[in-house]
Amino acid sequence: MLWKTHNKLLFVSLLFVINSSFTWSQSELKIIDKRVNFGFRPTQNRNIDVVIIHSVYNASGGDKYNVDLVINQFSHYGVSSHYVIGRSGAIYQLVKEKDVAFQAGKSSLPDGRTNVNSCSIGIELITTKDSLDAPTKLQIKSLTALVKDIQSRYKIKYVLRHSDIAPGRKTDPWNMNWEDFLKTIEDKKSE
Numbered sequence: 001m002l003w004k005t006h007n008k009l010l011f012v013s014l015l016f017v018i019n020s021s022f023t024w025s026q027s028e029l030k031i032i033d034k035r036v037n038f039g040f041r042p043t044q045n046r047n048i049d050v051v052i053i054h055s056v057y058n059a060s061g062g063d064k065y066n067v068d069l070v071i072n073q074f075s076h077y078g079v080s081s082h083y084v085i086g087r088s089g090a091i092y093q094l095v096k097e098k099d100v101a102f103q104a105g106k107s108s109l110p111d112g113r114t115n116v117n118s119c120s121i122g123i124e125l126i127t128t129k130d131s132l133d134a135p136t137k138l139q140i141k142s143l144t145a146l147v148k149d150i151q152s153r154y155k156i157k158y159v160l161r162h163s164d165i166a167p168g169r170k171t172d173p174w175n176m177n178w179e180d181f182l183k184t185i186e187d188k189k190s191e
């Protein structure tokens with residue numbers, strides 16, 4: 001009886017070790033699940049080599065920074081990004097990376113490809129167009145960590161702004177120091 005209990009305990013602790021090491025190796029990022037049922041197309045085996053950075057805020061009344069109101073706004077348009085980063089740096093996942101999210105719209109990449117949604121991961125920063133609402137330090141820190149994590153898992157050719165792929169139509173991400181951000185993700189890559 002005692003032996004059996006001991007064996008069971010050993011088995012349970014072994015499971016715990018396996019489980020915790022698995023979680024650790026997957027990612028050190030804390031991602032909050034906010035999976036949506038619109039704004040994406042379930043996809044098998046797509047090739048991801050682009051990351052697109054956006055800005056968004058709730059323009060429908062109430063708290064302009066509230067992530068649930070931002071998601072509600074997406075639902076009205078049938079669009080979504082894969083991730084949204086809140087003002088506190090919290091990272092929310094709306095769509096699985098393997099699925100195509102409707103975030104880029106009519107746009108084109110520097111190499112001429114136009115079906116941008118099919119090969120990209122979209123990340124939205126909650127900011128308004130007001131320069132006083134520029135991305136917070138915590139948002140940039142989370143964005144950097146998330147992009148680095150994506151770069152470690154896929155061979156990423158481009159990290160671009162929405163305004164880079166849809167000039168004249170899109171101006172986001174707003175009030176972001178893009179050159180500094182690019183330097184940060186490139187610096188860390190060579191570490």
Ligand SMILES: [Zn+2]
Nearest residue numbers: 054055162172
């Ligand atoms: Zn955008």
